[in-house]
Amino acid sequence: MAAHPGHVVDRAGGAAARHPTLADVASAAGVSASTASRALRASPLVRDETRRRVLAAAETLGFEPNRLARSLRTQSSLSIGIVVPDVATAFWAAAVKGAQDVLEQAGYLALVMSSERDPVRERAALRTLRAHRVDGILLATSGGHDSLPAGLPVVFFDRLVPGLDSGRVALANREGMVLLVDHLHVHGHARIGYVGGHPGSTSADERRAAFEAAAARSGARRPGYLRSGDAMWSEASGERAAAEMLSLAEPPTAIVAASDALAVGTLRAIRKLGRRVPEDVALVSFDDPVSGDLLDPPLTALTRHDRESGELAAGLLLRVLAGDTERPEVRIPLELILRRSCGCDARG
Amino acid sequence: MAAHPGHVVDRAGGAAARHPTLADVASAAGVSASTASRALRASPLVRDETRRRVLAAAETLGFEPNRLARSLRTQSSLSIGIVVPDVATAFWAAAVKGAQDVLEQAGYLALVMSSERDPVRERAALRTLRAHRVDGILLATSGGHDSLPAGLPVVFFDRLVPGLDSGRVALANREGMVLLVDHLHVHGHARIGYVGGHPGSTSADERRAAFEAAAARSGARRPGYLRSGDAMWSEASGERAAAEMLSLAEPPTAIVAASDALAVGTLRAIRKLGRRVPEDVALVSFDDPVSGDLLDPPLTALTRHDRESGELAAGLLLRVLAGDTERPEVRIPLELILRRSCGCDARG
């Protein structure tokens, strides 16, 4: 398959043409490999005229330095691993993009992997990343953190595991939840249900705890008002949880959904039961869903800061790589967007 | 920053601990590096007892073979580059995920980059990928294909450039558009407007051409009925285009939007003008938007096949890498989802 060393393959043929090497450039320019290397790396040790010759040779040959060889020699891959539960989920897609942008800006290559919420696959991803000798890792963990590479800087984001990291970034889950519940109190609701994320992650646990604390103030806690979706926080699981809650003898008059997908599932459940939002049940969502203002009714929710999560995490990691010894925990503040589903009559 | 060779850094210290090397494993197991390598790679040339000793040594040392060194030596990186306009866009996020899954299944690492729809950045991404010696590329091009690495297998997807590739995958744009327009004809519409994607990409051009051909059959083509959004196919640009169209003296009675974002923008424009869907203007969308069934009104649209695009493209590339010489063009068929925005009274 691959060309045998020394056996040059026809460029027109099916096999890949051999990449020109530094030695090729050097001999074309009539200098040694050392000099060619220095010229390309803009070393001050090389004469201008020489540098020009080397650059010209590199240009005509279409030379692209082999990063693998360079990394091996310099003992630094200039690459960063990013692992998230699922890159195709809107939140992580945006967060990863944000992180990748700041990393590439700084000259790093991002290696992105999905753990599929499986600790085993997360461990496998971490191993692969280690095999590629990444200089650091951005991790939204699904539980594989028992095998964190020792000595490798790791910044946790969205899903935290205090103690083993080089920094942490997450949304202000508690404060955001308080915003939501307090607003429902303003509308006079006392029987408030909760459709939460699957316990075990930072956001699921923090949001739920904050909900319980805030809802306790309205004094109306009922068994069956506290429910959770599945590990994927899927729409379907939110729909199921909401449907069960709404079938109680005394159903809640308002529901807080802990995420966009859960909110959309809840909305679907309410719709199927033939109830109206917000007249029969008010609904607020932690994350603003896609086109949240165009849903029927427009959803009251917290602002999204998806990109920012990734950008901040990448920024922290970069600082650690630069030698900074601080290991801060950063929280991203959220704001309430008033629309119609809570009972407000705000225009979209 | 990096540990100097030979200078072992304290594991507890801030700097990264040196990775154990094959030589470390070999000496721990009391064999040569050659034998250690063979044992780890499951070569039949090594005695069972020896293999066991090597494996045990690797285990205790936490040895993870350096892929960079391996790739350099074997002249095969086992990595594939994927470049798309924007990984944070739902369609590409899903397509990339699909591709990544099949590539990883086959033992490849995916290197994912966004071109931001900029040919200059696309070229830069391709150069980076070449520097990392990827074995092949999956490309949803934004125009940087004048510098395609010669001899490297490239499979185009979603955005095609026939001729220079090793295969192509795209949605059945023409057939899908015909489905949409024909359905509007069924509802009796003769004045049909079009909010399309920015010209220059496969999907924008094919969809528009198909629309024009299909709409011509209803005989009612008006100047001003054919509009385009911006290069990002953004909601805002769709809203603008739709608003202009609806301000015509004789506005269309139905609109076809060439994408989900464009459709959502169009919906927003209609809403702001105080018109009703479908009573005043019917609306159909090429791509089904997120929660399309929960919008007000639920949107008639074509089924999504986001993941599939990536999976098929990756599959084609894998086949090329395995030596297959076919260079097929694959089209993914789309189906119509009838909801309310077209005038049907289907229940969500």
Added chain:
DNA sequence: CTGAAAGCGCTTACAG
């Protein structure tokens, strides 16, 4: 300012 030499961590003919 330039070049010869060593070495990063692997794999793989080659010889035994």
Added chain:
DNA sequence: CTGAAAGCGCTTACAG
């Protein structure tokens, strides 16, 4: 079945 040696493509002290 095992080991010594060469080499993948770079970078960087070291000597001139």
